Amino acid sequence: MTDIIHPLILCGGSGTRLWPLSRKSYPKQFARITGAQSLFQASALRLSGVEFAPPMIATGADFRFIVTEQLAACEIAPAAVLIEPEGRNTAPAILAAALILQEQHPGALMLAAPSDHVISDTNAFRATVQAAIPAARSGDLITFGIRPDRAETGYGWLELTAALGAGDAPVPQPLKRFVEKPDATTAQAMLDGGRHLWNAGIFLFSTEALIAAFAQHQPEMLATTRNAVSTATRDLGFTRLDPAAWGQLEDISIDYAVMEKAEQISVVPYSGGWSDLGGWEAVWRHGGPDADGIVTHGPTTAIDCTNTLLRAESADQQLVGIGLEDIIAIAMPDAVLVAHKDRAQDVRLAVQHLKDAGVAQAETLPRDYRPWGWYESLVVGPRFQVKRIVVRPGAALSLQSHHHRAEHWVVVAGTAKVTIDDHVQLITENQSVYIPLGAVHRMENPGKLPLTLIEVQTGAYLSEDDIIRYDDVYARERTPKT
Amino acid sequence: MTDIIHPLILCGGSGTRLWPLSRKSYPKQFARITGAQSLFQASALRLSGVEFAPPMIATGADFRFIVTEQLAACEIAPAAVLIEPEGRNTAPAILAAALILQEQHPGALMLAAPSDHVISDTNAFRATVQAAIPAARSGDLITFGIRPDRAETGYGWLELTAALGAGDAPVPQPLKRFVEKPDATTAQAMLDGGRHLWNAGIFLFSTEALIAAFAQHQPEMLATTRNAVSTATRDLGFTRLDPAAWGQLEDISIDYAVMEKAEQISVVPYSGGWSDLGGWEAVWRHGGPDADGIVTHGPTTAIDCTNTLLRAESADQQLVGIGLEDIIAIAMPDAVLVAHKDRAQDVRLAVQHLKDAGVAQAETLPRDYRPWGWYESLVVGPRFQVKRIVVRPGAALSLQSHHHRAEHWVVVAGTAKVTIDDHVQLITENQSVYIPLGAVHRMENPGKLPLTLIEVQTGAYLSEDDIIRYDDVYARERTPKT
Structure with missing residues (x-):
């Protein structure tokens, strides 16, 4: 029997090196950099198929609805979406996922991978993962090493005990040590020596082996992470790790936390194309x-x-x-x-x-993703603003009212169920409705297709914080910051 | 008594060297390159004041409403706006204006100036013009020469008979000859020699002297231009030169047509800052x-x-x-x-x-200027489009209908008088109206303030050419190209 692999896709990161495409509110892994799919979607698709179980996702609260939407768009149903209350680097997130998986599938194999890298050859990558299974099954922690093609100073490297041959076979190798990002001379020497690979941050292990390694090298982190998992709350399909416990965890990568300390560790070389797209120069290359x-x-x-x-x-x-x-x-x-x-x-x-300087473009995109879909401002003028709003099928905006603005809604695609005070009506393409200032209103998409409407706001004060929420299926605050 | 000067502002040009800011539909002279005013507005303001009569403007039909709007914005009422049926360079336009002015004010002094240059020191420029009046009054054709500060190969130069002194006094000088755009060596020699100035294309003359020069050197052009003027039509405040006569005119600059041939010509040096902003490098400088x-x-x-x-x-x-x-x-x-x-x-x-490649951005801006105001597309989606439309006080769109689209109008500023079939209504800020597909409709701004509305179009075909015009105060075609 072939061992099925449980992917864990890490997508909590938020870099700025691909600004303006990547912003804090919508980071690199969710952007369409290399094709029609985002890097996150490409990662999820790469880890789909008969040899994989549905993926677990670890992300931050701000990105949970982007994750949901992007997975739905490529028809992938995740096994779980873990919400990290704060970013704590990879060690706590991978451990939390391993603890959850271990409860459900004791001794399962887990492949933990970042979602913001690009791997050109999916088949070669999958074959490399398959080749690592026996070693993982025997208790090894496996890290994948990319065969380098240049003296890159921007990556960490992996030092093997012996030089690799010319062949491309993904045979597990003993790891001598992890090497920090090198200077140019060191990088060139490593490239020439043939005993070094790039550290891709992709790991395969059995949950038992990983948990055992944490028990040995990070017993305190293990106990605290167990707490964060055991008191996690489930919320709209998300597994929200306990913030109090999570807050006590060290911010540390899995390399530092256990991989560099573990004894039974091996490296499987991967020869296909790979890039971390760590900056625009990397995107160019x-x-x-x-x-x-x-x-x-x-x-x-x-x-x-x-x-x-x-x-x-x-x-x-x-x-x-x-x-x-x-x-x-x-x-x-x-x-x-x-x-x-x-x-x-x-x-x-x-x-x-x-x-x-307080410039919005530093961190946010014009399009703002919300639990129910997204909106973007089309124009802001004196005493008016026009927005495009897209509501997902089955989704609903909160029941709300505004002190300072009236709104016209014109439906241009789909059907809206609109509640205004006590009156409920369906409006469809080419129909409009007026929400007077102060009226308590809600919009829902009762249909099977996305609802698109144009909202024209008029009034003296048009900021997002003029909103009083009476009821919200997404349990957001009544008077939100944004 | 001081001679009053009648400015003629030439703004028919359409360059591409300042793309994307300057486009064929909205060229350089109307763009805000150097400040809050366009170059055209700055030119008109520079030639306003006690020593100037209201300006005449020469422009193309496509720009006539931009001219009107920009002059209104700086509260300048033109003496006339001449519409050149086609671009024919400066000679025919200046001559036509001189003929019209000569009818109204025989022997008047005219200052002909391009509107796409920048002159930093208005007072120095006006003083230079004043210093040229006696020579112009005595029958000289005056051209203004800019004291050069570099060996510029992008301009034509003016050669004087003797080197200028160090002083800045704008004393009229005899012109030896016009020099075409030089190579770098020639330009450097001219700069070093002190006998050369840049040709700014600004001229002062009495209408009698100019017409006499054309009679001597371009008798055929004079006769044809007289025809174009005598059969011109007046239309909404514009003087539309006769297209048939105009089409026979040579496309030639005033330098070539008469200045280089005229005997009684002199140069007045100008020492203030000047630039033709002939490219982005010039804008940088x-x-x-x-x-x-x-x-x-x-x-x-x-x-x-x-x-x-x-x-x-x-x-x-x-x-x-x-x-x-x-x-x-x-x-x-x-x-x-x-x-x-x-x-x-x-x-x-x-x-x-x-x-x-058929790319719209090559020649047009998102904002489209019309006789009644302007509009811009805010978003185009599948089966819908959203526009912002601004209608000037007193203006009216044509009575029209569409085969393929319905429209929602939401007024966000001002008041609209809306006719739909037989029904006329006033709608004001925060009100909306629906124009069903096929309905014959018109929008007017009956008020004293600009009317701004948001138009949401829905339908299968949303191009500008789905418009049937029944009546148009601006006499446009019933089924226009755009």
């Missing part, structure tokens, strides 16, 4: 530069450019580059980044600067 | 680079940049530059240009490429 070194995405025009990445993220925005060399240009309707390719990592400085 | 060579405009962030222009044209779009050197970056919500500064002139190649 992954994009496959043409003979002039040009990579483009979206409606772009490159004239006499070399070694340049041009990305227009919206179909409605044209990006033109002329005579550029070693330039990264990322265009979005609300924010544009132009950077020298060697300085692409410094986008974090710009994001910090914008954040300090 | 005019912007006053700081010690690092950085010029910014709008919400921009420059980190470790040198000799770089960063412009964000919308308050809602952030532009970030990191580690850039000699880069021009112009961000707009629908189009972004990033170019090496030495290649900024090649933006025309990009515009041509986009035009060939």
Whole structure:
């Protein structure tokens, strides 16, 4: 019998190095960087199929509805969505998931993987995972090592006890040690020596072996994480780990917490394409530069450019580059980044600067994801604002009222069930309804298709905090911050 | 008595070198490049005041309502707005205006000036014009020459018979000859010699002297232009030169047509700041680079940049530059240009490429100016579109109907008089009205304030050409191209 593998997809991270596409409110793993799917969706699909059980997901509270929506879009039903009350790096999240899995499937094999990397060859990756099963079954903690093709200083490396042969067979190897991000000389020496691989942060283990390793090396973390799991609450399909216990946990990666200390550990080499897309320079390289070194995405025009990445993220925005060399240009309707390719990592400085200046684009996108769907502001004028609102089938906005604004809703797709004070009505495409100032109202999508409506707000004060909630199926606060 | 000067502001041009800010539908002279006013508005204001009569304007039919709106915004009532049926360069337009002015004010002094240049020191410019009056009154054709501060190859130059002194006094000088755009060596020699000025294309003359010069050097053009003027039609305050006569005119600048041939011509030097803003590199220079060579405009962030222009044209779009050197970056919500500064002139190649590809951004802006005001599309989705529409006080859209769409109008500012079939109603802020598919309808702004409404269109076909016009106060075609 083949062992089924339980994937754990880690998607709590929130980097700024791919700003403006990746923002705190909608980070890299959920963005469409390399194709029609987000990196998270691609990860979930890569870990789907006969050899995999439904995935567990570990994420932050802010991203739970993005996770739900993106999984639904690729028709994947997760086994569980764990909500980390705060980011605590990978060790606590992986341990919590292992404890939950161990209760349900004692001794199950778990594959823990980040969701913000790109792996080009799904079949090769799956074959590599399969090749690691016997060692994992025998109690090894397996880490996957990427065969390097350059002296990369941005990754951690794995040192083997002996050089790999030329063959690509994914045979488990003994690990000598983890190597921190190296300097250029060290990286070159490691590349030349053939005894080092990149650390991809992907792990395979049996839950028993992992829990045993934590018992040996991190007994306190194990006890606290058990607490966080045993007092977790289930809420709308999410498993919300206990915040009090979680708050006591150390912020530490699984490498530091147990992998570097464990005795029975091995490395399985992976030879297919891989990138952590750790910055725009990595996106450029992954994009496959043409003979002039040009990579483009979206409606772009490159004239006499070399070694340049041009990305227009919206179909409605044209990006033109002329005579550029070693330039990264990322265009979005609300924010544009132009950077020298060697300085692409410094986008974090710009994001910090914008954040300090109170600029919304530092951390948020125009489109705001909510439990019931999403909305975006189309135009803000004096005493009016126009929004596009999309409500998922079966979803409902809270029962609410506003002190300072009236609203017109025009349905342009689907059907809305609208409650205004005591009156309930269905309105459908090409119909509209008026919500007077002060009226208690609710919108629901009772149908099977997404509901799209245009909301025209009028009034003297149009901020999101003019909302009084009377009842909310998503248990949000009555007077929210946003 | 001081001679009053009649300004003629030329604003028919349509360049692409400042794309994406300047587009065929809304060219450079109407864009806000250097401040709160457009170059055209700044020109009109510079030529206002006690020493000037109300200006005459010469423009193309496509721009007539932009002219009207921009003049109204700076409270200038033009003496006449001449519509050139087709662009014929400066000679026919200046001559037509001179003929009209000569009828009304025989022997009047006219100052003909382009509207797409920037002149920093209004007082110095006006003093220079005043200093030229005696020579113009005595029958000279005056051209103004800009004292050069660099060996510019992008301009035509004026050669004097003797070197200018160091003083700044605007004393009329004899012109030896016009010099075509020079190569770099020639330009440097001219700069060093002190006998050459830049040709700004600004002229002062009495209408009698100018018409006499045309009679001598361009008798055929004079006769044809007289025809175009005598059969001009007046239409909504515009003087529409006769298209048949106009079509026979040569496309030629006033320099070539008469100035280079005329005998009684002199040059008045101008020492204040001037730029033709002939490309983004000129905009950068005019912007006053700081010690690092950085010029910014709008919400921009420059980190470790040198000799770089960063412009964000919308308050809602952030532009970030990191580690850039000699880069021009112009961000707009629908189009972004990033170019090496030495290649900024090649933006025309990009515009041509986009035009060939049928890309709207090549020539048009999201905001579309109409006789009655303007509109812009806020979002286009499947089977729906949302527009913001602004109607000027007293203006009316045509009586119309659509085969394929219904419309919801929500008024967010001002008051609309809405006719739907036989029913007329007033709707005001926070009210809405529904226009069923096929209904014959009209919108008017009967008030004293601009009317702003949000239009939500629904239907299977939403292009502008689904419009049947029954009656139009602006005499447009019943089934227009756009």
